[in-house]
Amino acid sequence: MAEELEHALQQVKAAGYKMTPQRKLILDYLINHETHPTAEMIYQDLQQQDEQISLATVYNTLEMLLGTQLVLAIDSDQDGKRHYDYFGHPHYHAICTNCGRIVDGENFDFSQLPNTAANETGYLITGYEATVKGLCPECQRKLENQK
Amino acid sequence: MAEELEHALQQVKAAGYKMTPQRKLILDYLINHETHPTAEMIYQDLQQQDEQISLATVYNTLEMLLGTQLVLAIDSDQDGKRHYDYFGHPHYHAICTNCGRIVDGENFDFSQLPNTAANETGYLITGYEATVKGLCPECQRKLENQK
């Protein structure tokens, strides 16, 4: 089994959750897809792989994974859906305001944000999320050609 | 009229939108409330001020304001609602994972994030948003006392 999945399963158990086939499937799916899928996408894809699973379980599991901080949610203004992302290493997201495409970026240092926020707001910080909005390269071309 | 509102109205007109009494009300409300209200809250408050306005118009106007980048949306995982925030100066948000309270923070420098993201992703960046999650001071006390 992949190392990352192994690590993630460990975390889930450590948090006191039972390990079920469905939870493994979803975790494995998230780790191996950089598409920032919605609950529906995960559900559809797993079904096509002849995997037995319900949409409610997908939602339940994602909610649980958000609690462990292993997974992060991105609410897209573009399609109105919640997208999920395995948060294996620190990164921010870029969302296209035209097509909704979400990509990762990692060349920005957020390491001091939690400390700064803790000092400034008094909050006990447990996580963070950063997103930039703009036109993806492909949509820039498309819109340019429409002129 | 307040300077900030004056400035905002200017921006809206410059973007080619008509100025209506409802739009002024909502913009004024957002500028003068640091509560990060939902559409429903804005609607309720304006109604109590004997102001004639519909919920649909609140949503329409907020959508328009998001487009002008004058206002920013924060999707809260805590209450499942979208909160709005007049974005007069750069700042991030801290959301309490227990009570959902949202506060602003400004002691972190995001000024290079747009450039970095543009170089790294190729996106034409038009805005950004950063959020930290954790327990607010009040909820830290409450939970501590429950022990």
Added chain:
DNA sequence: TTGCTTGCAAAAGGTTTGCATTAAG
């Protein structure tokens, strides 16, 4: 065994939409 988890379907509820009316430019 024990009670957390699953799965199905129904319900919820924030947000969007259609359309006739109104008013900004």
Added chain:
DNA sequence: CTTAATGCAAACCTTTTGCAAGCAA
């Protein structure tokens, strides 16, 4: 005048919930 904006209500659709049956530990 012309066209965009408003307001009302109905529709939408993602997400949540209730509960019986199933399965980790």
